[in-house]
Amino acid sequence: MPATSLFGALALAWRREFNVYTACDRDSAELRARHLNSVTRLTPLMVLANVGNAAIVALAFDGVPLLHRMVWLSVLLALCGIGLRAWWRRRDKAATSVSPRAARHATIGAALLGIVWGGIAVAWFPGASPPQQLLLTGLILGTMCGGAFALAPLPMAALAQLGTLSLGSSIALLRDHGPATLYLMLLLLLYVAVLAISVLATARVFTARLRSEREASRQGHLIGLLLRDFEEHSADVLWECGAGGLLTHVSPRLSAALGSSAAELQGGTLLDALASRRATNEADSHLAALRTSLNLGQAFRDLVVPVQTASNGLRWWSFSAKPLVDELGHHAGWRGVISDVTQARETHRRLAYLAHFDSLTGLANRLELREQLARAMEVSAAPDAPPLRTALMCLDVDHFKSINDTLGHAAGDAVLAEVGRRLQSCLRQADLAARLGGDEFALVITDVRSDDEVAALARRLVQVLCQPCEVAGRQVALGTSIGVAIAPDHGRTLDELMGNADLALYAAKEAGRARFEIFVPRLGDRRRRRVAIEQALRGALSRSEMHLHWQPRVDVSRWEVVGAEVLLRWQHPELGRINPDEFIGIAEDAGLIAEIGLWVLQRACAHAVQMPPHLLVSVNVSPAQLQREDFAALALRAIERSGLPPQRLELEVTESLFMDETSAQALANLHALRNVGVRIALDDFGTGYSSLAYLRRFPFDTLKIDRAFVRELMTRHDARAIVRTILELAKTLGMETIAEGVEEPAQLDVLREAGCGSIQGFMVARPMPRGDFLRLMKNWTTPGTAYMGLDLDIDSERSRDAA
Structure with missing residues (x-):
């Protein structure tokens, strides 16, 4: 290692270990004071030792001129007097903070004292007799050792005294020219090195101890303050x-x-x-x-x-x-x-209660229901247990959403609380009533002895829960549907039993509501079909099983094809033709509707570009699609890639879109598309309970009259009145109108007389593949030449569409 690097490393180590003696911060000043105080306390002893030693030397070296001895003794006594005076000034109070200058003064004093003792070694040692040399050597070595340990808290002072003494001793040995001078020089250097290292080590330990004491005192003071503050606040x-x-x-x-x-x-x-x-x-x-x-x-x-x-x-x-x-x-x-x-x-305790019970009704929640139902099924399934059966009843309040929307959530909560009280009143103490969420409830009936017993309880529940209740001063009609599954007959596992009870509940709703159904195996077939359809949906697009059909829209006054509605068709190789009413809902529940809907939109735009430029293309959009943040961007990208003018695309949405809490995102998407020219149509208008409110939330371009009104035009006067009202409303709001499901010329005459703009239905043509639709457009002249009632074979439709 180069000498400069070695010295630089030593200097860095010195500053790191002994920076306390030169730094000007408060902590270093306080530590220096502690060091200086420890040295100052020994000042009288050190003065006494130096004066005694000096007297001995002055008397022993009688061969030295008296004047020289008196001068040397006076200088030493003067230095001792200065040190004793400083001690006397500080004897009553110890310094708490000193500057680096005080440490330097102590270093200078130690160095001068070393020079005084080293000077007589240089002057008197060579000419002294052997006894005198031995005496002086002992005194010098003793002074080195005593001074090093006494001044160790101030290592610079200790090293200064040690250096001056060792220098004077070395010069004295060199002047003596004795036979053992070299060996004595080596011993002296070794002795000085040991003392120097000891001084540095002692100083480091002393400083570390003082820092530890200071930190302990500081922490003790802090702890005391914290404890006092803790007790007070x-x-x-x-x-x-x-x-x-x-x-x-x-x-x-x-x-x-x-x-x-x-x-x-x-x-x-x-x-x-x-x-x-x-x-x-x-x-x-x-x-x-x-x-x-x-x-x-x-x-x-x-x-x-x-x-x-x-x-x-x-x-x-x-x-x-x-x-x-x-x-x-x-x-x-x-x-x-x-x-x-x-x-x-x-x-x-409250959280534990809420973890197992519903805060609104006081009934058990889904977790508690599952736990108790699982225990009941375990007991009944035990090998040595008596033949016990457990019934699970799933029920909900019929048309509860209408109650919530018309009367408000507070009224809805009051209804749910009343349902909970009525359920409790019908059960035994051993049975359990639970609220699963929303308007869904479930009952666990233990120790079931017969199906008739369960049926009688379900019948009583329907009767009790269908009684009106008073909420906020208003009579509210109630109704309930109940699905029943009994273990172990209808399920040996918890999930199987709950799933079968749900199937029975759906069956009760489909049968007309306000009734109960007990699970039968055929309901399981419906569930298995739903699972099969969901699995098949996941690969339907990649297997090219889905294709589009086109249903013409005809202008009533001119009798011209002005547009077409694009409809999705699915032909599965094993399940056969699957109705959109069946698979669209499953696709929405499975999260597949976004992918399928985007595919329909892209294909419809791409095919529409190849059709006559006046033709308007209508595509149905699911609410689940519209609620996605990226729907508008994806739709615009599909339009741009196809080259279709946005004005030729019409998106059809249903009223259910506005009944969801996330309708704000859907409305934002619709506004973004309408701003670029895409037309928006409200499908199935008139079937919702607040259809007029939707017309205020969004400026639709087209209203589509639901086929249910068209079907009853010739049999019910109220249907005609409703249709006329819708057409007048649309005319006032500047909207176009389309009547769906027109199948008879008489219906067409009523609609034309009432002012309907366009129609679509089997009277004009059934939905058909694109090839057949293009031929229909080509051959279209009069109503008599239209393909009325066209019903093509599905295989030929698929082959023509692929062509």
Whole structure:
């Protein structure tokens, strides 16, 4: 290693270890004061030693001229006087902070003292007699050693004195020219090196000890402040007791809580104070646990004890403590904290309740239902158990959404609470009623002896729950549908039984509501078909099983094809032709509708470009698609890639879109598309309970009259009146109108007379593949030449569409 690098490393190490002697910060100044004070306390002893040694040398070296000895002795006494004077000024009070200059002054004084002693070695040692040389050598070495250890807290002063003494001694040896001079020089250097290293090590240890003491003092002061602040402001309470268990520290808060003075409490034990204030019978077990923990002599945490306090009544206190030991390591008592956990305990109890029970109705929730139903099924399935059966009833409130939307959520909650009370009134104590969420409820009926017993209870429930109830001063009609599954007949696992009960509930709804159905195996076939359709849907597009059909839209006044509605068709190789009414809902529930809907939109736009430029193309859009944030961007990309003018595309949406809480995103997508020219149509208008409200939420371009009104045009006067009203409303709002499901010329005449703009239906043509639709357009002249009632074979349709 180069010499410069070695010196640089040594200098860096010196600054790192001994920066305290030169730094100007407050901590270093205080540490320097401690160092200087430790040296100053030894000043009288060091002065006495130096004066005595000087007197001995002056008397022993009688061959030296008296003047020389007196001059040397005067200089040494002067230096000692300066040091003694400084000590005298500081004898009553120790310095708390000193500057680096004070350390430098001490270093200079030590160096001068070393020069005085080293000087006589240089001047007197060569010409002295052997006894005198031996005396002087002993004194010099003793001064080196004593000065090094006395000045060790100030290593620069110790090294300065040691350096001057060793330098003077070396010069004296070199001047003596004795036969052992070289060896004495080596011994001297070794001795000086050992002393120097010892000085540095002692200084480092001393500084580290002072820093540790300072940090411990600072932490002790901080802890004291924190404890005092803790006692004054914290909700927790400090306590301390001795080895005998007697309280030795009673805070004002503990005294106030227990209703006794600190003097009274300190005369007894903590356990006695708590025992005299037992809040409940169970307090004895908690006190026993606390007593056991104290007797074990080990730290403990969070031992809860109920206490009857003087100010707040019954409270739950949590005790945490650690044992104290004396200087000999013997047990000296306990110090701990009392925390009031009453509110936390109540919150925990409330959370535990909410984890298993519904807060609105007080019934069990889904988790509690599953746990109790699982236990009941385990008991009935045990090998040595009696033949017990358990019934699960799933039910919901018919048309509850209408109640919620028309009367408000508060009224809906009141209805649910009333349903919960009625369910409880019909059950035995061993049975369980639960609310699964929303308006869904479930009942667990144990110890079922016959199906007739279950049917009788279900019949009674329907009768009780179908009675109207009064909410906010209004009579609200109620109804319920119930699905029943019985274990183990209808399921040997929890999920199987719940699934079959749900199937029975769906069957009750489809059968007309306000009734009950008991599960039968054929309902399972419907469920299996749904699963099969969902699985088949996941690969239908990639297997090219889906294709588009086109149904013409005809202008009534001109009798021209002005547009077409694109309809999706699915032909599965095993399941056969699957109706869109069946698979669209499954696709929405499975999260596949976005992919399928985008494919339909892309294909419809791509095919529409190849058709006559006046033709308007209508595509149905699911609410689930419109609620996606990226729908508008994807639709615009499909339009741009196809080259279709946006004005030729019409998106049809249903009223159900506006009944969802996420309709804001759907409306944003519709506005974004309408702003670029895409037309928006409201499908099945008139079937919703608040259809008129939807017309205010969005400016539709087209209203499509539901086929249910068209079907009854010739049989019901109210249907004609509704259709005329819709057409007048659309005309007033500047919207176009389309009537769906027109099948008879008589229906067409009524619609034309009422002012309907366009129609579509089997009277014009059935939905057909694109090839057939293009031929229809080509051959279209009069109503007589239209393909009325066209019903093509599906295989030929698929082959023509592919072509």
